[in-house]
Amino acid sequence: MSVYTPVSDDEMRVLLQDYAIGKFIALQGIAQGITNSNYFLTTTQGRYVLTVFEVLQAHELPFFLELKQHLSQRGVACPAPIARRDGRFNSTLAGKPACLVSCLAGRDTSLPTAAQCFSTGAMLAKMHLAGADFPQHMANPRHAAWWQAESQRLLPLLDESDAALLHSEIAFLAAHPDSHLPGGIIHADLFKDNVLLADDAVAGFIDFYYACNGSFVYDLAIAINDWARQSNNQLNPALQAALLEGYQSVRPLSSDELAYLSIAQRAGCIRFWVSRLLDYHFPQAGEITFIKDPNAFRDLLLDLQ
Ligand SMILES: Nc1ncnc2c1ncn2[C@@H]1O[C@H](COP(=O)(O)OP(=O)(O)OP(=O)(O)O)[C@@H](O)[C@H]1O
Ligand SMILES: N[C@@H](CCO)C(=O)O
Numbered sequence: 521m522s523v524y525t526p527v528s529d530d531e532m533r534v535l536l537q538d539y540a541i542g543k544f545i546a547l548q549g550i551a552q553g554i555t556n557s558n559y560f561l562t563t564t565q566g567r568y569v570l571t572v573f574e575v576l577q578a579h580e581l582p583f584f585l586e587l588k589q590h591l592s593q594r595g596v597a598c599p600a601p602i603a604r605r606d607g608r609f610n611s612t613l614a615g616k617p618a619c620l621v622s623c624l625a626g627r628d629t630s631l632p633t634a635a636q637c638f639s640t641g642a643m644l645a646k647m648h649l650a651g652a653d654f655p656q657h658m659a660n661p662r663h664a665a666w667w668q669a670e671s672q673r674l675l676p677l678l679d680e681s682d683a684a685l686l687h688s689e690i691a692f693l694a695a696h697p698d699s700h701l702p703g704g705i706i707h708a709d710l711f712k713d714n715v716l717l718a719d720d721a722v723a724g725f726i727d728f729y730y731a732c733n734g735s736f737v738y739d740l741a742i743a744i745n746d747w748a749r750q751s752n753n754q755l756n757p758a759l760q761a762a763l764l765e766g767y768q769s770v771r772p773l774s775s776d777e778l779a780y781l782s783i784a785q786r787a788g789c790i791r792f793w794v795s796r797l798l799d800y801h802f803p804q805a806g807e808i809t810f811i812k813d814p815n816a817f818r819d820l821l822l823d824l825q
Pocket of ligand 2: 709711792795796812
């Protein structure tokens with residue numbers, strides 16, 4: 521259940537006065553999603569998605585909403601934020617930051633086909649190219665300095681072999697950084713549940729709230745690690761190849777990027793192994809946390825080494 525903040529029809533009617541998108545017809549909570557409260561909003565002019573942010577703070581929102589506007593204007597399949605009458609994208613509802621975005625067709629999948637992996641790879645490359653002239657910068661809050669610092673809290677809690685693996689892998693990544701590789705705006709969380717598909721085509725990337733600056737090959741690696749990962753936490757070679765082929769159909773990788781890809785995949789494993797371990801060992805009081813299996817990324821890491 522992902523509606524933590526109830527929004528009444530009357531509250532929505534009041535908020536709609538700040539927008540020029542017609543009159544209220546209906547508001548329906550969306551069951552999927554973990555972090556935020558999401559609703560489908562229908563007005564006399566169309567269908568939209570209302571998000572009430574449960575964790576992000578108001579001052580953090582403009583970067584993500586302006587990025588979505590930039591990308592959607594350049595043909596990247598993603599929700600377009602809806603501007604208020606005063607020109608802003610961000611609103612407040614129930615004392616929390618909120619926004620309206622366009623409603624996309626399509627559904628996510630947990631069992632992608634090779635054709636869907638190809639389309640996702642191609643759209644990711646398109647996103648990387650489209651971000652080139654986005655004027656804002658956001659350092660990655662969950663990269664090398666973060667996993668180095670957070671691992672200090674985790675190491676005493678892990679069994680001996682996991683602790684040794686985490687420690688040695690972080691040292692390996694520190695010795696093999698990606699800072700020399702092409703980069704720009706990355707999604708940084710392009711898992712299967714963050715892509716809406718209409719048959720084989722990408723209807724839209726969603727959940728841009730980890731988007732930041734980073735290397736393109738790292739972003740691609742994060743996507744491969746989820747889209748091609750099978751239930752045994754090993755990669756399906758055909759799905760991995762399809763995602764890579766789709767990406768390269770739009771933006772061919774340099775030989776340096778290709779050589780680094782497997783290291784980037786190991787970095788992607790560390791990123792999500794660490795965040796899932798933190799959710800498991802240090803659940804935030806008062807924060808809604810759905811704990812995903814940390815061992816999935818440990819096991820994939822062992823397979824990639
Ligand atoms: N622009 C959109 N158009 C259509 N459906 C959307 C849109 N945005 C979100 N959804 C639907 O709402 C669901 C929840 O959205 P999302 O995954 O962004 O939730 P969240 O709680 O904000 O983030 P997360 O689950 O990653 O923590 C999606 O699975 C999708 O079905
Ligand atoms: N995609 C992440 C959660 C959101 O960052 C995970 O599966 O661990």
